[in-house]
Amino acid sequence: MPILDFAKLTPDNQAVKDLKDLIQLTVFQNEDMERFMTFMPNVTNGKKAGFIGEMEDVGVAGSGCDPEYKKVAIAAAQKEWEIGDWQIPLEMCYTDLENTIAKYCLKTGTNIGDLTSTEYMDGIVLPKLSEAMMKMMWRFTWFGDKSAASVIGGGQITDGVNIELFKTCDGFFKRLFAICTNNTGQHTEIAANAEESYALQKSKMKETGIATSIFDAMLQDADSRIFQKDGCAIFATKSMCDALTHDMKEKYKVIMPWEVVFDGVEVSKYDGTTIVKCSIWDRFIQAYQNNKTKLNLPHRAVLCSPENLMYGCEGTEPMSDLDIWFDKKARKNYIYSTGKLGSMIGEDELVQVAY
DSSP states (O other): OOSSOGGGSOTTSTTOOOGGGOOOSOOOOOOOGGGTOEEEOSOOTTOEEEEEEEEOOOOOSOOSSSOOOOOOOEEEEEEEOOOEEEEEEEEEOGGGTTTSGGGGGSOOGGGGGOOTTSHIIIIIIHHHHHHHHHHHHHHHHHHOOTTOOBGGGTSSBOTTSOGGGSTTSOOHHHHHHHHHHHOGGGEEOOGGGGOSSHHHHHHHHTSTTHHHHHHHHHHHHSOGGGGGSTTOEEEEOHHHHHHHHHHHHHHHOOOOOOEEEETTEEEEEETTEEEEEOHHHHHHHHHHSBOSSOBSSOOOEEEEOGGGEEEEOSSSSSSOOOEEEEETTTTEEEEEEEEEEEEEESOGGGOEEEO
């Protein structure tokens, strides 16, 4: 299969010969990863990460000579990186492009099979692959699950979706859910998620007072230290942000303004706390955690600092180089990339999660 389905774009209209004239039907909007999490380079599987907390209370009544000296402890914790492998093995043959408008960028003669250094490769395949790789990073870091299973197999992954897309490492959501299971006080319940249809999951979330009560509960129940961390914010699905905007208008007659800060990412303020709309989560849940009747926890929000959500790899960049070549014997083109990736939540106590 070609990377882009050019079979649907025929050359019957002779005016359309330049691939640059094509209008992209959809563009993957990448929310800047560093706004949501912190990259840790040069980590390996099993590498230890240490965290230093607060010192025990000091200062007691008294003064004068010969004070009684005491030892105090400084809270510390250690975690271990779990790094998994990923790979991208792709192949292409020029015959996939014949009888499509892409044929105009093919080489001629004996070299017709070599797609390297063509407009198709440089102008379409590589930019699209770059977008797909960025999407892959989001999928692994947030929705990764080494024990992923399809709905029909008792899991949450949409039937028909390749479960190997999720098995490189455990992502933030799996780790956050585990934290909330161990400490229910860090979990803010969203009743609408338990509804048995798409329509009810959506409508129940937009009932008056629901969204504001969820955000209020998150802010009230969260560890106060979270608010002292750099970049502290509530990162929430678009569905929750839309419900909050609707609730503010219906309940308080206030229009909640949203500001686009970069690449389509929208932010606002609620009770002094920054709210970041994570629409990519909605898209992933719709595509990957859908049993055809309802979605798996379509409404989600995480109150924390990006510095507490870490993802890492063995190198200095999360995205690996691409190896691209043309095999003269097979007359096929190949693209390969591989790497390692893992996620870690630094301090379990410094998150508040709604779902």
